[in-house]
Amino acid sequence: MTQVITITSGKGGVGKTTTTANLGVALALRGKRVACVDSDIGLRNLDVVLGLENRIVYDIVDVVEGRARLKQALIKDKRLPDLMLLPAAQTRDKSAVNPTQMSRLIEELKKEADYILIDSPAGIEQGFRNALAPANLILLVTTPEVSAVRDADRIIGMVEAAEKKPPRLILNRIRPALVRRGEMMDTADVLEILSIELIGQVPEDESIITSTNRGQPVAFDGNTPAGVEYGRIAERLLGKDVPFRVLNDGAGWMERVRGLFRRDQRGAS
Amino acid sequence: MVALRGTRDGLRIQLGEGEWASVLSDLTTQLDRPQAKSFFRGALVSIDAGRRVLSGAQIQTLGELLTEREMMLMVLTGSAAETRALAAELNLLPAAPVPVPVPLPEPPPVEVEPLSEVPDPAIARAFAVPRLDPTEMPALLVRRTVRSGQVVRFAQHIVVYGDVNPGGEVIAGGDIIVWGKLRGAVHAGAFGDEQAVVGALYLAPTRLRIGNLIARAPDEKKKRTPSAEIARIRNERIVVESWTGGK
Numbered sequence: 149m150t151q152v153i154t155i156t157s158g159k160g161g162v163g164k165t166t167t168t169a170n171l172g173v174a175l176a177l178r179g180k181r182v183a184c185v186d187s188d189i190g191l192r193n194l195d196v197v198l199g200l201e202n203r204i205v206y207d208i209v210d211v212v213e214g215r216a217r218l219k220q221a222l223i224k225d226k227r228l229p230d231l232m233l234l235p236a237a238q239t240r241d242k243s244a245v246n247p248t249q250m251s252r253l254i255e256e257l258k259k260e261a262d263y264i265l266i267d268s269p270a271g272i273e274q275g276f277r278n279a280l281a282p283a284n285l286i287l288l289v290t291t292p293e294v295s296a297v298r299d300a301d302r303i304i305g306m307v308e309a310a311e312k313k314p315p316r317l318i319l320n321r322i323r324p325a326l327v328r329r330g331e332m333m334d335t336a337d338v339l340e341i342l343s344i345e346l347i348g349q350v351p352e353d354e355s356i357i358t359s360t361n362r363g364q365p366v367a368f369d370g371n372t373p374a375g376v377e378y379g380r381i382a383e384r385l386l387g388k389d390v391p392f393r394v395l396n397d398g399a400g401w402m403e404r405v406r407g408l409f410r411r412d413q414r415g416a417s
Numbered sequence: 418m419v420a421l422r423g424t425r426d427g428l429r430i431q432l433g434e435g436e437w438a439s440v441l442s443d444l445t446t447q448l449d450r451p452q453a454k455s456f457f458r459g460a461l462v463s464i465d466a467g468r469r470v471l472s473g474a475q476i477q478t479l480g481e482l483l484t485e486r487e488m489m490l491m492v493l494t495g496s497a498a499e500t501r502a503l504a505a506e507l508n509l510l511p512a513a514p515v516p517v518p519v520p521l522p523e524p525p526p527v528e529v530e531p532l533s534e535v536p537d538p539a540i541a542r543a544f545a546v547p548r549l550d551p552t553e554m555p556a557l558l559v560r561r562t563v564r565s566g567q568v569v570r571f572a573q574h575i576v577v578y579g580d581v582n583p584g585g586e587v588i589a590g591g592d593i594i595v596w597g598k599l600r601g602a603v604h605a606g607a608f609g610d611e612q613a614v615v616g617a618l619y620l621a622p623t624r625l626r627i628g629n630l631i632a633r634a635p636d637e638k639k640k641r642t643p644s645a646e647i648a649r650i651r652n653e654r655i656v657v658e659s660w661t662g663g664k
Contacts, residue, residue, distance in 0.1 A: 299565075301583075305567050
């Protein structure tokens with residue numbers, strides 16, 4: 149049974165597209181047939197991050213409007229034959245597709261893949277609703293910043309209202325040094341507000357910048373800090389029990405243990 | 418033609434002069450304003466008929482109108498002797514010793530909105546608070562965290578068993594009690610009741626209103642150890658006190 153996973157956030161720029169691309173690569177490397185779908189119509193980026201923008205002939209709007217068949221629009225990655233991309237249109241906007249059309253298209257796409265990863269646009273409007281409609285599982289990406297967490301909380305409320313299961317959290321762009329200095333929220337702080345299940349903690353990683361520009365997701369390499377974590381998230385998606393690492397080097401662990409005690413004494417929420 | 422006013426005891430509907438049909442339609446329009454609908458849910462209503470003489474059938478119609486909107490008719494007053502007689506007959510006098518709500522026909526089935534429950538009307542009547550005792554009023558219990566962007570409105574008290582996250586709002590005609598962390602915006606005594614209180618296990622709202630007064634959390638950088646606190650109006654200002662048990 150194909151799993152349809154929507155990656156969303158509310159806040160823009162927190163790493164949805166990067167996450168979609170890298171999880172797609174990580175799952176395909178592990179032998180799964182993966183279709184990545186870019187639902188950010190008008191501001192498409194997934195094709196760029198995957199390095200496939202020169203191969204776009206037809207896009208999702210062409211399929212929805214009947215000018216192309218789904219298989220004609222699907223781009224097979226030459227590096228990984230099990231990885232496919234259904235790109236968004238760039239010359240239209242999110243009103244071009246509605247949730248029903250999206251659901252029908254995803255239903256058809258299920259024949260081609262074991263995993264469908266839908267890259268949701270930022271915001272809570274039509275594009276988000278389109279991406280949400282067909283989802284079995286929602287991954288909520290946020291950075292450890294107050295504004296991103298605020299938006300993430302809003303998204304959880306809307307997912308609940310849509311009667312979907314609560315999303316699972318990917319905390320992205322974590323900087324352990326800042327967390328240690330108390331200048332950045334740590335995972336527990338974020339979970340205290342959002343109260344959803346964690347599925348990944350991705351550290352800030354400079355190699356993301358180069359990988360985006362080159363169209364070569366870090367998960368191919370698997371040796372960079374973010375690449376490693378994307379691999380671990382993929383394993384968790386596949387049902388393996390991969391423990392979460394404490395994201396800092398040894399120096400700070402005593403402080404974290406003390407912090408845990410303090411939190412427990414205050415009483416649970 | 419019809420005036421609606423919030424009071425400590427609930428909602429007061431004043432029927433003015435004019436044709437019955439237009440009074441009815443004016444009342445319906447006012448009650449069905451989009452923001453008003455969910456707010457009036459659960460409200461206890463008193464009708465002031467003024468000089469108008471209402472027939473039994475007209476009161477019945479008013480009662481149905483209210484039940485359809487999950488409101489409850491408690492009191493009927495008016496200057497005409499016939500009105501007082503009718504009120505006595507239907508047990509809608511203001512100070513009746515054991516008043517019983519007007520026996521109303523079965524309300525039509527109501528669409529269930531997400532995250533709300535429509536009680537069985539027969540059970541609701543059995544549990545209805547007959548006397549307007551200010552210390553025993555219906556409360557809405559919300560058993561979840563109120564997330565950013567969500568709004569909970571109720572005409573009487575609201576208890577949240579969960580957190581109220583920043584960006585979430587709770588608006589009540591009565592008190593607001595949060596068994597959790599209150600970090601959103603609240604308005605207690607929204608009809609103008611300055612006796613209303615706001616309590617929480619961790620009181621740090623972004624905006625706190627009681628009655629017509631407004632206050633916001635002090636600017637602080639560090640998280641305090643959570644301790645239960647109650648905010649209320651004293652000497653025309655909102656003050657926050659540690660909850661030490663009892664009242």
